[in-house]
Amino acid sequence: MTWPLHYNTLVVLLGTSLLGASAGLVGSFAVLRRQALIGDALAHAALPGLCAAFLLAGGRSMPAMLAGALATGLLGIVLISGLRRWTRIKEDAAIGIVLSVLFGAGIVLSSWIQNHTTTGSKAGLDSYILGKTAGMLREDVYWLAGLGAGCVLVMTVLYKEFKLVAFDAGFAAVQGWPAVALDLLLMALVAVTVVLGLPAAGVVLMAALLILPAAAARFWTQRLGHMVLLSGLFGAAIGSIGSLLSAGYSGMPAGPIIVLVGSVLFFFSVLFAPKRGAVARWLNHVNFRRTIAEQRLLLAMYELVEPQLPKGREITIHALQTRRAWRASQLEGLLRLASRKGWIERLGTDRVQLTQTGFREAIEVTRTARLWRQLLAEQSEAAGSLADLDALSIYERLPPGMLESLEVSLRAQGNWPLLEQEATS
Amino acid sequence: MIWTIAVGAVANAACALLGCYLVLRRMSLLGDAISHAVLPGIALAFLASGSVSVPWMLLGAMVVGVFTALVTQLLHTLGRVPEDTSLGVVFTSLFAVGVILITRAAADVDLDPQCVLYGLLDFVSIHTIPILGWEVPRAMLPLGGALLITTAFVSVFWKELKIVSFDPALATAMGISAVLFHYLLMTMVAGITVVSFEAVGSILVVAMLIVPPATAHLLTDRLGWMMVLAVLAGVSAAVLGCVAARYFETSAAGMMAVMAGLQFSLAVIFAPRHGLITKMWHQAALATRIVGEDIIALLYRHEELAAQALPAPEENLTLAACVRAVHGGWVAWWTVPYLRRRGELEFGPGWTLRLTGRGRDLARSLIRSHRLWEAFLGENFQLPLDHLHASAERVEHFIGPHLQAEIAAELHRPAVDPHGREIPGEPAENPAKSSG
Numbered sequence: 001m002t003w004p005l006h007y008n009t010l011v012v013l014l015g016t017s018l019l020g021a022s023a024g025l026v027g028s029f030a031v032l033r034r035q036a037l038i039g040d041a042l043a044h045a046a047l048p049g050l051c052a053a054f055l056l057a058g059g060r061s062m063p064a065m066l067a068g069a070l071a072t073g074l075l076g077i078v079l080i081s082g083l084r085r086w087t088r089i090k091e092d093a094a095i096g097i098v099l100s101v102l103f104g105a106g107i108v109l110s111s112w113i114q115n116h117t118t119t120g121s122k123a124g125l126d127s128y129i130l131g132k133t134a135g136m137l138r139e140d141v142y143w144l145a146g147l148g149a150g151c152v153l154v155m156t157v158l159y160k161e162f163k164l165v166a167f168d169a170g171f172a173a174v175q176g177w178p179a180v181a182l183d184l185l186l187m188a189l190v191a192v193t194v195v196l197g198l199p200a201a202g203v204v205l206m207a208a209l210l211i212l213p214a215a216a217a218r219f220w221t222q223r224l225g226h227m228v229l230l231s232g233l234f235g236a237a238i239g240s241i242g243s244l245l246s247a248g249y250s251g252m253p254a255g256p257i258i259v260l261v262g263s264v265l266f267f268f269s270v271l272f273a274p275k276r277g278a279v280a281r282w283l284n285h286v287n288f289r290r291t292i293a294e295q296r297l298l299l300a301m302y303e304l305v306e307p308q309l310p311k312g313r314e315i316t317i318h319a320l321q322t323r324r325a326w327r328a329s330q331l332e333g334l335l336r337l338a339s340r341k342g343w344i345e346r347l348g349t350d351r352v353q354l355t356q357t358g359f360r361e362a363i364e365v366t367r368t369a370r371l372w373r374q375l376l377a378e379q380s381e382a383a384g385s386l387a388d389l390d391a392l393s394i395y396e397r398l399p400p401g402m403l404e405s406l407e408v409s410l411r412a413q414g415n416w417p418l419l420e421q422e423a424t425s
Numbered sequence: 426m427i428w429t430i431a432v433g434a435v436a437n438a439a440c441a442l443l444g445c446y447l448v449l450r451r452m453s454l455l456g457d458a459i460s461h462a463v464l465p466g467i468a469l470a471f472l473a474s475g476s477v478s479v480p481w482m483l484l485g486a487m488v489v490g491v492f493t494a495l496v497t498q499l500l501h502t503l504g505r506v507p508e509d510t511s512l513g514v515v516f517t518s519l520f521a522v523g524v525i526l527i528t529r530a531a532a533d534v535d536l537d538p539q540c541v542l543y544g545l546l547d548f549v550s551i552h553t554i555p556i557l558g559w560e561v562p563r564a565m566l567p568l569g570g571a572l573l574i575t576t577a578f579v580s581v582f583w584k585e586l587k588i589v590s591f592d593p594a595l596a597t598a599m600g601i602s603a604v605l606f607h608y609l610l611m612t613m614v615a616g617i618t619v620v621s622f623e624a625v626g627s628i629l630v631v632a633m634l635i636v637p638p639a640t641a642h643l644l645t646d647r648l649g650w651m652m653v654l655a656v657l658a659g660v661s662a663a664v665l666g667c668v669a670a671r672y673f674e675t676s677a678a679g680m681m682a683v684m685a686g687l688q689f690s691l692a693v694i695f696a697p698r699h700g701l702i703t704k705m706w707h708q709a710a711l712a713t714r715i716v717g718e719d720i721i722a723l724l725y726r727h728e729e730l731a732a733q734a735l736p737a738p739e740e741n742l743t744l745a746a747c748v749r750a751v752h753g754g755w756v757a758w759w760t761v762p763y764l765r766r767r768g769e770l771e772f773g774p775g776w777t778l779r780l781t782g783r784g785r786d787l788a789r790s791l792i793r794s795h796r797l798w799e800a801f802l803g804e805n806f807q808l809p810l811d812h813l814h815a816s817a818e819r820v821e822h823f824i825g826p827h828l829q830a831e832i833a834a835e836l837h838r839p840a841v842d843p844h845g846r847e848i849p850g851e852p853a854e855n856p857a858k859s860s861g
Contacts, residue, residue, distance in 0.1 A: 256525045
């Protein structure tokens with residue numbers, strides 16, 4: 001495996017990085033609006049325009065072909081919207097129909113060109129599917145640099161408007177923003193990116209470039225601005241790493257390798273991103289379950305100890321087990337945990353005793369549980385909106401006035417757990 | 426030539442049968458994804474078996490097909506990735522893997538990546554097998570088998586597939602596993618994709634899977650008919666496509682997609698119930714009726730006010746003034762002549778409009794509906810007075826005699842509306858044809 005870092009490779013590197021960055025920027029809004037596959041549709045719909053432009057221009061003229069691709073690409077988008085709005089055809093079928101029919105038309109034109117002209121080289125139009133970054137020229141990089149700059153410019157200037165239209169189009173329209181025009185502008189940006197990327201990345205893989213960086217970035221942040229920037233960065237990284245790898249392994253089309261790099265990044269994000277990643281969520285879940293189990297233990301222990309107060313704080317393990325129907329091994333694990341936290345002392349094999357710390361903890365937990373129960377008993381309608389299983393502290397969820405009145409009710413019933421100092425006073 | 430058409434037709438028919446379920450269940454893009462994603466399955470099969478052998482490829486494709494559906498679902502439920510994103514990620518990644526494998530495999534095995542992607546319908550007659558004295562293309566065998574299996578699948582599981590497609594929750598509650606049938610369907614789609622790729626390549630299978638069923642969907646509301654029409658549409662697209670491709674000397678697969686698309690466009694425009702033309706006709710008819718009724722009601726109100734010697738909002742009742750008053754617009758061009766022909770309107774001096782006896786009867790009924798509705802709203806919703814007219818203005822056109830009688834009975838036959846205006850009496854049993 002050789003790593004020639006000469007001029008050509010640098011050109012390709014720069015070009016794919018810029019393409020990746022643009023695709024990442026522009027794709028982030030599409031992905032957020034659940035229009036991830038619009039890039040795929042655009043890429044397929046652009047083929048007939050490419051071929052038609054080739055025929056009309058009489059040869060491989062980049063500007064003409066780009067214009068043609070853009071024209072049919074946007075036509076495809078308009079057709080999809082029209083089908084969705086005016087017929088009973090649903091969105092997914094509309095995308096599939098427009099995509100495949102226009103692509104078929106493109107194949108027809110492409111095949112016709114191959115059979116009837118001498119100028120239509122097989123390789124030129126076939127690289128459309130698979131991409132051929134090795135054929136990237138300096139001019140192409142200039143185009144891509146221009147595209148990248150243009151994308152960044154439009155995004156920066158219209159950031160707030162795009163944000164509004166992406167998240168609440170109805171509100172935007174009511175506020176007087178031209179929601180439809182902004183929508184079309186966003187689509188146009190996507191279309192331009194797709195069309196410029198086609199010679200390099202190919203059809204299906206251009207669609208991937210629009211989705212992967214944005215989808216990956218989504219897992220690392222909750223803020224739109226950060227996500228868009230991160231998406232652009234990821235796109236650039238994917239593009240450059242992919243094309244470097246592809247240059248190393250000659251004979252491999254760069255498009256698929258770039259996509260695979262992107263997939264690896266995506267799956268890594270899905271699994272390992274700090275808060276939204278699967279692993280993080282699973283750990284959170286495990287943690288949560290453990291906290292709940294600890295609380296149930298403390299509750300059970302307090303209930304057993306309550307009748308004996310204030311003298312004894314001893315509990316038999318057998319009593320605990322019957323109290324809550326734990327399995328022996330489960331209970332043993334919980335007790336070990338409680339012991340590590342200093343909540344209990346072991347007294348032989350069948351008894352434990354609450355320490356002062358443990359007692360205080362148990363009181364806290366019991367108070368919270370009884371407050372919730374009292375709330376449900378007194379105000380069952382309101383409880384539905386207030387109760388939040390994730391918020392372990394009731395003191396954060398309920399207003400102080402409500403807390404006080406609940407406490408008063410519990411004290412009156414004699415159900416309010418008291419610390420020793422309070423009990424003896 | 427005949428065999429080319431036959432191969433195309435059989436492939437189209439099988440795809441159309443399965444595609445109906447995809448379209449109805451809004452899974453068209455899953456079909457698209459699977460048809461792209463089977464590429465690595467095919468490639469793996471090549472690398473594993475070292476030959477272009479159909480059973481191996483079928484196996485590889487089906488495994489990958491189910492894998493695609495599974496991973497997409499998993500990403501969505503466990504990874505919390507939105508559905509379309511997970512679909513896009515999975516199938517583009519698999520396609521990328523497939524392209525890489527195919528490019529590698531092409532070096533080792535006699536396989537042209539182009540044919541996998543575009544199909545070789547044009548060359549299908551080259552390899553033939555003699556059957557019953559005919560030279561049948563080799564490609565016909567798996568395709569014919571696939572069509573038979575698909576037809577059998579659809580027939581045997583007709584009821585189950587139907588209920589699973591339209592109400593999966595009910596199906597599961599009844600003991601029919603919606604999940605099982607979902608994956609079964611995906612496996613069939615993957616299988617049909619791989620069998621069809623020889624005809625049209627993996628990229629245009631989507632067209633065969635979705636476009637004819639969508640065309641059928643526009644033409645009928647019954648599943649059975651939809652399947653029949655889809656197969657017909659698919660077969661005709663195949664025939665027309667192959668013929669046109671031969672004539673223009675271009676790709677047959679592409680032409681089939683284009684023909685399917687043209688059929689679809691015709692259906693979109695001309696379908697008897699769901700087509701654009703029918704819809705526009707209905708809308709025009711409705712607009713005509715509404716504008717006509719508005720004009721008649723306007724004239725009646727004028728007469729009412731004149732009878733009470735009260736001033737009216739409109740100066741005169743010329744044609745232009747009336748049309749403007751009811752915001753008739755260009756619909757009025759044919760509405761007024763239409764009303765004249767029906768004998769409900771006539772022209773007075775100076776292009777003013779006048780009600781005839783028939784027109785007056787119709788107007789009475791309309792105004793009765795309007796004011797009864799206002800009374801109903803006022804009675805039951807306690808709306809302020811100025812909120813009643815707008816609603817009644819809209820609803821009056823849709824209250825027929827039956828509903829009118831019901832509302833009147835409900836309100837105990839009121840004599841006046843909330844504004845204090847008289848509600849015209851019930852239409853007489855045998856209305857005498859009074860002259861204007």
